[in-house]
Every structure is written in structure tokens, then in C-alpha cells.
Amino acid sequence: MSDNARISGKGAAIRFENLDTDQIIPKQFLRGIDKKGLDRGILYDHRFDASGAPRPDFVLNRPEYAGTGILVGGANFGCGSSREHAVWGLQQFGIRAVIAPSFGEIFYSNAMNNRLLLVMLPREIVEPLMNDVDANSDNVIDIDVQALRVRTSSGDYPFELSARHQRMFLEGLDMIGLSLQQRAEIEQFAGKYWAEFPWTRDVARLTRDRLDLA
Template sequence: MNPVRQVEGRTAALRLENLDTDQIMPKQFLRGIDKSGLRDGLLYDLRFDADGREREDFVLNKPEYAGVSVLLGGNNFGCGSSREHAVWGLQQAGIRAVVAPGFGEIFYSNAMGNGLLLVALPEADVLRLMAEADHVPGNAVTIDVESLTLRSAGGVEARFDMLPRHQRMLLEGLDAIGLSMTYREQIDAFAKAHWEAQPWVKDVARQRLAP
């Protein structure tokens, strides 16, 4: 992953509580064998009607919100199933961060593991940001991962919390495997001590299957 130290971008408000991953990325867009094309499925049933016509009243379809990279969401954003495609679709559509009062637990882990910045703020702060985005379409925010602060062009200033592990992953551009590999020496030392103390269980399956 690329390091994420700061996100600056225009915002759009999605006033939807409990927006689940099935809505973020509907099931019909999960049939591919890779990550390609997920941008087309993002929030599909909210963006289009039953005949495939674009809904003019949906915020992300409005021309004044074209190119936004920060979504402002309702509480429990990303609840529902564990599909990681929801995160990939958001990223493919140019979304770099989501700000909401709370997130689905699995979605949160998937997002942070893929470099999609999630910021949990008190509902009052999120509502102020939404009001700003409505008043000045695409009102900009700056989110600093190192100082854990958010500032908006309209004057909102807030601090947020993040696990040190997730903060390090973002700042250093590490996914879960990459983070694990930073402990390679400790892992090797543990394995060496373990096999030296219990040599009779090392590679038992391979030895039994050997001709």
C-alpha cells in the first residue's frame, strides 16, 4: 500500500444510518475473480433506479459533488456482511476517507487494512461537517493521520482516536501481512526456540507423507 499521512479532499454527505456493505457493493458485482470493475457497482441501487436511470437527487450524482474524495456518513457505516469489495469499490471511485460517528467492525478492519482512512467523530461534529458540505458543495477537509486531527474549510476542528497499529499501517503503507513481516526476526526466534524445545513435533505431517 501507499503511505497515508494526510488526506485532503472535498466532501459529500450520505445521510444514511446503518449503510451496510450490501448497499455499498451489491451482490451482482461480486461475480468477478479479481478487484476490477467495482467502481461501477458502488452504491448502485442508490445511484440508479430499477430501470438503470441515474437518480438525479442522489448526492453523488449531482455535478457539484463530482470528484469528492471524503464521504460523511451516518452511524454504523459499513455494517452487514464482511465483503471486502465494499472497501475496494470505494477506493476505485476515488474515495480516500470516510467520516462517521461509528463503523461496522469488520468493515473498519478491512478499510484500515487497505489504506482507506476511517475517522470516527461525535455525531455533532459529523452533522456540522454535513451542513458545511450542503452549504458549500464539496466543502474541503484536511485529515492528518500523524496528529489525528481533522479540519474543515468551514471551521470544524476535531481530534479522533485510532489504534496505534492502524496508525502505523497507514503512515508506513503496510497491510496486515506487511505489518506482520516487520516482526520477522522475533517470529523466527520464537519458531527456533519452539522447535528446539519440541523437536519431535516439527514437520510431522511432511515426514509421515514422505515416501
């Protein structure tokens, strides 16, 4: 089985319902013009107090959960604003997958398109899974993307994934990479379209040239 077909790692329970993207990555960490350093802001108000000191009781600050790669969260994980930074920051923090009963719709699309795997399992499975990772910080969660199974020391659970998203994970593709798999068809369509409507080709470049903005 290829590395893309399996995500395994230490799990940590984030016991919040309706954890929104403003909590996942607060607005003060969105000032940059690139993706660098977003991991510093992940769950900042949960990880740090008002003075900036780490909260020792928060799960991701506890030494035994260092290197956590999979979060187990509450329902409606990632609701709120559409900031894609929440996904990028989680990935920079080392998170490769999130398991929860449900996810915010936009967050789900952002995550899957960036290859942050989101797995939906029923609440009656997620709750015991949270208890397992709370009780044992060495409890490894194994997510088999090929077989669509989540396996832990306490169970083996099926989950669903669209064929498109499963292919992206198995082939190591993000949304752009998946689109480029159809490059030949795209170029063929564009060629036919420009032949029929030649005035639509390179409109931006032609306008810049005409206005001498190059």
C-alpha cells in the first residue's frame, strides 16, 4: 500500500462542538500575504491565555501529545467563515486528518481540495474514540484511504469518501493537480473555442499592450 493510501498517527481529542474557523485560526494571524507561519495561530485562544502563556491543560500543549497528526473533534467542525488559512495552518501544525461527526461545508471543501483528510463518523463512534485517545496518548489512529476504514485499538470503522476525493488522496493530487490530469482535453476545448471566437483569446494581454501597461 502506498504512503498516499494510509494516514496513521497519534490522535488528540478536541472536545468542542461548532468549532469555527475563527477559533481554528484567529484573524490576527491572517495579515501576511503568503502561507508562512500560520501554525503559530492554530487554536491560539485555546492554547494560550490572555497574556500569551501556554495553557498547560490544553491537549495540544501537553508533552505526551506532541506530534499529534489526527484530531478527533465535535460536530460541525470548521463552521463559520470561509478562510482557507484554517486548513493551511492545521497542515503546517502537522495535522493530516480530522475525524468528526460533521464539518462546516466550506471548510470541508477547502480541506479536501488541499488534501487535509476529513472523515465523518457517527457521534456514537466519535465519542468512544475521543475517550480512547484521552486515555492513551500512544493510541495510534490508522486511516486506510484505499479501503475507506478507520482502525484503532478499539475498533474498525467504515467511512465514505467521494470517488474524486479518494482519487486525489491516493494519487497525491490537490485540486489543481487533479484538473491538470485533463490538460489535453482542456487545451483541445480551448483551441476549438478560440477558433470560433478568436477575439476572446489573450484579452488581458492585448488590453495591456494597447494601453501600454506592460
